[in-house]
Amino acid sequence: MIVAVPKEIKTREYRVGMTPAGVRALTEDGHSILIEIGAGIGSGIADEEYRRAGALLTETAEELYARGEMIVKVKEPLPEEYPRLRPGSILFTYLHLAPAPELTAALLQRQVTGVAYETVERADGTLPLLLPMSEVAGRMAVQVGAHYLQKENGGKGVLLAGAPGVRPGRVAILGAGTVGSNALRIAVGMGADVTILDIDPARLAALDEHYGNRIHTLISNSQNIEDEALRADLLIGAVLVAGARAPMLVSREMVGAMSAGSVIVDVAVDQGGCVATTRPTTHDDPVYSVDGVLHYGVANMPGAVSRTSTYALTNATLPYVRKIAASGLAAATAADEALRRGVNTHKGTLCSATVARALGLGWRPYETT
Known part of the structure; x- marks a missing residue:
């Protein structure tokens, strides 16, 4: 799978969606990793560190989104990023859709599979990525x-x-x-x-x-x-x-x-x-x-302590990124109920009951088959 990590553009958001160690692990798994130039600077991670770990550096966000099959971010896309979202791609990030009708509409319209860190939930109610x-x-x-x-x-x-x-x-x-x-x-x-x-x-x-x-x-x-x-x-x-x-x-x-x-x-x-x-x-x-x-x-309070936050977050998200990249979203969510709960949108359908209630929209559970 081609996994792509863009530079965050939210105001003073210095975190990044993956560390060099994550790049190395995914590269060793046989995947291709795209990193936008400068994506890690705010967390003290130089482009050369990503390159040494096996990443391919891209000049523009447009190129990265166009090539990436799974986009791994920290924060939800901003309106200027909506046109870059490619139908059929997987967006793995914090989404917080309940108070965000415009973002929800964009994900549905562009038929993006949105997997939200904050709704990946284990059977005991714990939220490992939040x-x-x-x-x-x-x-x-x-x-x-x-x-x-x-x-x-x-x-x-x-x-x-x-x-x-x-x-x-x-x-x-x-x-x-x-x-x-x-x-x-x-x-x-x-x-x-x-x-x-x-x-x-x-x-x-x-x-x-x-x-x-x-x-x-x-x-x-x-x-x-x-x-x-x-x-x-x-x-x-x-x-x-x-x-x-x-x-x-x-x-x-x-x-x-x-x-x-x-x-x-x-x-x-x-x-x-x-x-x-x-x-x-x-x-x-x-x-x-x-x-x-x-x-x-x-x-985005944790963005102010970006290096600590980036490493803490990616320690938690990387195992799920590797699962999705290894077997695809359908197989990964079939094997992992917590990850399945993280799917908020898929093929133009809203899959979260809580988001649907908050926004007054219809919904349908995500099907893994």
């Missing part, structure tokens, strides 16, 4: 929030660790999954007063057992969310419904009642966000204010 970036985003969320709480950055001038005789900053984390638990780890390490909310009592019990009286745990309901949002210096949105639009947990009125200079970091922004006032931003212009509350809505 996990590494969720870990990174969760850890970054507290770091970013602490930065914007500083007065010169627009915040209220709160140090999360506090000081002798001064209470620490208050952090509220909505969701105790991978993002939330990683945010919790960093917030506790920084000495903050942390409350984490989730709908799963067992998950909260596990965190309580691990951290003891260093944290507060609460069942997630509208009353508890409102109470914690109003007292928080830093509010982190960390909820996820696999493949679907994020549930709206924090209303416009709640945001208006938060104290000026508070910070919201909504990691769920790439799935529509869990805060009513959240909208996507970029690394070039990451924050905006609503009623004096700073909002950070960068949808």
Whole structure:
């Protein structure tokens, strides 16, 4: 199979879809690997490293998309990339289609088989290709929030660790999954007063057992969310419904009642966000204010720590890339139920029930035969 890796064009997206080690493994498997010139520069990977691993370097994205049978990316295609999508090709990347009707329509119209990292789901509910970036985003969320709480950055001038005789900053984390638990780890390490909310009592019990009286745990309901949002210096949105639009947990009125200079970091922004006032931003212009509350809505947070993120992501994606390249998508998905769940579009048909519900479209399960 011809596997092609383009350069990402999203604003300040420095990650790349494959490392030289991945190129070498696929080359040893007997496949051809195309890498767009400069694709790895943002992650500290030189073109020559790819060449030594066996890749063929292409001058233009147009050439790469035209030749590639499977396109391996990090982020969803942007509108300027839509014309490059070739009917019958496989696009393996983060797609996040539930809040993206235009991208969904483009994939369906161009009859691209879209396999979304974020919906590859094992029988136990784990999301192996979302996990590494969720870990990174969760850890970054507290770091970013602490930065914007500083007065010169627009915040209220709160140090999360506090000081002798001064209470620490208050952090509220909505969701105790991978993002939330990683945010919790960093917030506790920084000495903050942390409350984490989730709908799963067992998950909260596990965190309580691990951290003891260093944290507060609460069942997630509208009353508890409102109470914690109003007292928080830093509010982190960390909820996820696999493949679907994020549930709206924090209303416009709640945001208006938060104290000026508070910070919201909504990691769920790439799935529509869990805060009513959240909208996507970029690394070039990451924050905006609503009623004096700073909002950070960068949808590709891990791109800021690109080298760590690239290697963490491709460690997880490469085994699936090798499966698809070795036997084709139909055989690979027939043998791997988790990978089959990742197929969102195929031959002009929407194959994800959660995306269909979010966008009000019809759908049909992907057939491997």
